[in-house]
Amino acid sequence: MFDILRNHINKIVPLTDLEFEFIASLFTAKSYKKGQFLFQEGEDVSKHYFICKGLLKLVYNDSDAREHIVGFAMEDWWESDFEAFYTQKKTSMSLICLENTDVLFIGFENYINLVRTLPKIEHFFLEKAYFGFIAAQKRIISSLTSDTKERYHQLIERHPTLVQRVPKSQLAAYLGVSRETLSRITI
Template identity: 55%
Template sequence: MKEKLRTHIEKITALTDDEFEFVCKHFSSKKFKKHQFLIQKGDPVKHSFFVISGLLKLVYTDNESKEHVVSFAMEDWWESDYYAYFTQTEATMSLECLEDTEVLCFTLEDYKNLCAGSQKMQSFFLEKANFGFLGSQRRIISWMTSNSKARYENLLKQYPSLFQRVPKSLIASYLGVSRETLSRLTS
């Protein structure tokens, strides 16, 4: 199971066996069933999760109790309510399993210790954070330019398997379009 993490890290930086052993000391593994919550709104957020297998949705619920899918996380993705995680405050979002899911996870303290103890891993997380920022910026631009067709096509191109694994209502929520608009786009 941890070999998947190693393969993932080594896409960015090669590790010796000793270095990878040091990395592993900071992670624990957990299994969740479909519909289980990894994070519930209002709770403290103890972990950042690396998805080994399965699928998660990160959801923000607005003041009118409407749910908005902020992101999906599948194999090889990192996910959490990162604002609450980094600032050690209560979750403003929820993280729920759309499939049975296996994760590796670590606390903020473990994350900090890992970065302090391994410049390679700090460099790895810096690259992930920079590209996480870029992904969000591209998504903001796609919202600004208000082209739901382009948003849909981009998602389909980037993550074709999502469309087999996720109900269309959730994809519509992620794209910020109505279920009817999504049907028109997919027909």
């Protein structure tokens, strides 16, 4: 799993063996089963997860207990409740495995130590944040300006493998439509 992390980081910032040895010492590997939570609403979120294998969904449940899928995360992606992680507050969301999943995670204290010790890693996380912010803006603009069919086709275009791995009911929840509406579009 650590080779996957090193290759991932090296795409943005090159690392020496010594630098990566330090980085790896701050991460922990963990496996989760399908249906397991990495964290649940109301908990402290002190970990930032790198997905080596598997698929997760980040969800928010409203006051009517309706599930809203904030996002999916698969191999080579980072996930957390970033607001809760960075502010060290309780999460309003849950992170759930849709498949058996292997992750590497870094705790908040180790994260702070890492970015202070290796400025190039701070640059790495900044680059990842930029791309995440751009993706979030595209999703917001799409939800404001596109109909369901267009949003579904944009999803397929951006993440073709996701559509094969996620049940239609989950894709519908992510797009903010009913399962029936999505079925009519995909027929």
